[in-house]
Amino acid sequence: MKSVTAVINRQALVDNLKLIRSKVPESNLVAVVKANAYGHGLVQVARTLEPYVEAFAVARVPEAMELKLSGIKKKIILLEGFLNAEDIPVISEHGFYTAVHDMEQIKAIEQSHISKPINAWLKIDIGMHRLGAAEDEVAKMKQLLESSDKVAKPIGLISHLSVADTPEKDEYNQQQIEYFNKVAKCFSGDICLANSAGIIACPNARTQWVRPGIIMYGISPFADRTGSDLGLTPVMTLKSSLIAMRKVKKGAMVGYGAAWTAPYDTVIGIVAAGYGDGYPRSMPNGTPVRINGRNVPTAGHVCMDMLFVDLGPESTDKIGDEVILWGDGLPVERIAALANTIPYELVCRIMPRVNIETIN
Ligand SMILES: *Cc1c(COP(=O)(O)O)cnc(C)c1O
Numbered sequence: 412m413k414s415v416t417a418v419i420n421r422q423a424l425v426d427n428l429k430l431i432r433s434k435v436p437e438s439n440l441v442a443v444v445k446a447n448a449y450g451h452g453l454v455q456v457a458r459t460l461e462p463y464v465e466a467f468a469v470a471r472v473p474e475a476m477e478l479k480l481s482g483i484k485k486k487i488i489l490l491e492g493f494l495n496a497e498d499i500p501v502i503s504e505h506g507f508y509t510a511v512h513d514m515e516q517i518k519a520i521e522q523s524h525i526s527k528p529i530n531a532w533l534k535i536d537i538g539m540h541r542l543g544a545a546e547d548e549v550a551k552m553k554q555l556l557e558s559s560d561k562v563a564k565p566i567g568l569i570s571h572l573s574v575a576d577t578p579e580k581d582e583y584n585q586q587q588i589e590y591f592n593k594v595a596k597c598f599s600g601d602i603c604l605a606n607s608a609g610i611i612a613c614p615n616a617r618t619q620w621v622r623p624g625i626i627m628y629g630i631s632p633f634a635d636r637t638g639s640d641l642g643l644t645p646v647m648t649l650k651s652s653l654i655a656m657r658k659v660k661k662g663a664m665v666g667y668g669a670a671w672t673a674p675y676d677t678v679i680g681i682v683a684a685g686y687g688d689g690y691p692r693s694m695p696n697g698t699p700v701r702i703n704g705r706n707v708p709t710a711g712h713v714c715m716d717m718l719f720v721d722l723g724p725e726s727t728d729k730i731g732d733e734v735i736l737w738g739d740g741l742p743v744e745r746i747a748a749l750a751n752t753i754p755y756e757l758v759c760r761i762m763p764r765v766n767i768e769t770i771n
Pocket of ligand 1: 443445490570571605606607608622623624625626632
């Protein structure tokens with residue numbers, strides 16, 4: 412019997428990449444594989460995608476190192492820049508590309524002892540107000556980077572859209588894209604703006620480089636649509652097994668805190684999956700899981716290693732039967748909405764003890 416397994420469909424990854432390529436035939440693709448490739452397994456995902464993309468992006472230096480050490484040859488971009496001055500020689504030695512988002516980082520580069528200039532993309536703030544040069548700092552930071560012999564030329568430009576996934580805020584979205592495109596006219600290096608939502612929803616954000624993340628994994632960035640609605644194929648199916656079953660009488664109180672009371676005589680199934688695997692405890696009673704081709708509702712609080720389902724009085728299920736928590740036939744977008752979160756968080760939350768198994 413298998414415990415929790417994230418089955419990763421490599422063919423789906425490749426098919427999604429081809430669909431993305433067809434939407435932005437003029438752009439270079441940066442595959443965003445931070446956070447263990449959104450829980451899908453960093454190295455396996457990167458090896459599968461390497462022939463189909465121009466670069467990879469991660470958030471942290473150790474993620475970039477893991478890619479490098481696994482033999483990835485394509486460009487590796489650090490979206491968050493570097494956190495410590497000690498990272499600068501590592502970036503230089505391995506030829507990583509780094510976002511540079513504030514003046515302190517430029518000073519640190521100037522003071523570093525490196526023999527190979529680093530590849531820098533100036534990150535500007537266009538409306539998210541998270542990282543990046545403010546409007547009145549852009550010219551100065553650009554000039555400092557361009558005059559530094561520790562920085563390779565020409566420098567690139569990168570930013571991030573804050574509401575590309577929110578159609579009702581389109582006016583703010585357009586304002587950000589127009590400002591970015593105006594600044595981009597003064598740069599001769601690499602220009603990179605759109606994330607998944609930008610690629611799908613904003614033709615004027617499809618810059619020379621684009622950064623698909625969630626859509627590569629077959630998941631929609633939009634609250635009102637699933638990946639399948641966008642023509643994508645879900646890459647991850649999270650599954651486990653039914654490890655026990657018991658008959659309970661109407662009125663039986665199930666699980667910690669007796670949070671679910673049987674409304675009729677029924678059969679309870681115990682599934683080997685819990686919040687210790689990344690299935691949120693906040694999932695409400697009644698969240699669907701798939702067993703033997705039908706949806707059955709969860710019952711009671713999710714435990715660390717197990718959860719309960721109401722198989723119904725007529726259950727013919729057997730111990731060892733497969734249980735799908737999300738993926739095949741059960742969109743993760745739907746499960747995330749029930750947990751009051753976004754599918755990004757559910758797939759990223761997969762814990763290290765979950766087996767990752769690749770197919771196709
Ligand atoms: C995570 C991230 C992305 C990818 O976003 P998706 O919505 O998954 O496409 C792109 N750019 C930056 C800066 C990010 O942090």
